[in-house]
Amino acid sequence: MQARDLMESDVKTVAPDDDVADAFKKFARYDFSGFPVVDDGDRLVGVVTESDLVDLFEPDDETLWIPIGLPPFVDTLTYQVKAPWADLDLGVDMVRNADRPISEVMSTDVATVTPDTDVNEVLDLLAGDDPDINRVPVVDDDGRLVGLIARQDVIRAFRDKRLA
Known part of the structure; x- marks a missing residue:
């Protein structure tokens, strides 16, 4: 089985x-x-995910840590809350980033395969140590996108093969 089959x-x-x-x-x-x-020639230049966009709206400096409990537990027990103005900032961030080009937020270091890639290599990518790989673009020799393999595509193919 090869990438083109999945x-x-x-x-x-x-x-x-x-x-x-x-x-x-x-x-x-x-x-x-x-x-x-x-790009205009259908060449893969990156991937944009929901988490790439969510990262635009999650400032790190708005988290407030409040100690709870009585001594000696004050140092060990904390509770994370968001400041009440975070909702207002989200709207401002949305407007500020709405016209930002995808090229500024996309990931450019993308794992890819070719249509002839063996299924074992696809499995290694999807089940590997990088938790950010949820789908693998399939590109031809010129880097043009010809397909996409998601985890569920692999699972479905193995299920169908088992049932056949």
Whole structure:
């Protein structure tokens, strides 16, 4: 079994010059957690995921740590809360980042395979140590996107083979 046997060839993509608002619309319209980013020649240039966009709206400096309990437990028990102004900041961040190009937030170090790649290599990528790999773009020799393999595609293929 090879990558071409597992891949979905009708892939929804975004362009590097699409803005964050366009990507949010696609995430709302399609039940995907990430999209390949392709240039005008359909060459893969990156991947944008929901977590890439969420990171735009999660400032690190708004977390408040409050000690709870009585001594001697004050040092060991803490509770994390968000400051009440965080909701207001989210709206401001949304407006501030809405027209930001995807090329500024996408991941560019993308693991890919070719259509001839053996299924074992695909499995190694999807089940490897990198928890960020949930889908593997399939590219031709020129780097053009020809398909996408998600974890469920691999599971479905093995189930179908077992039932056949």
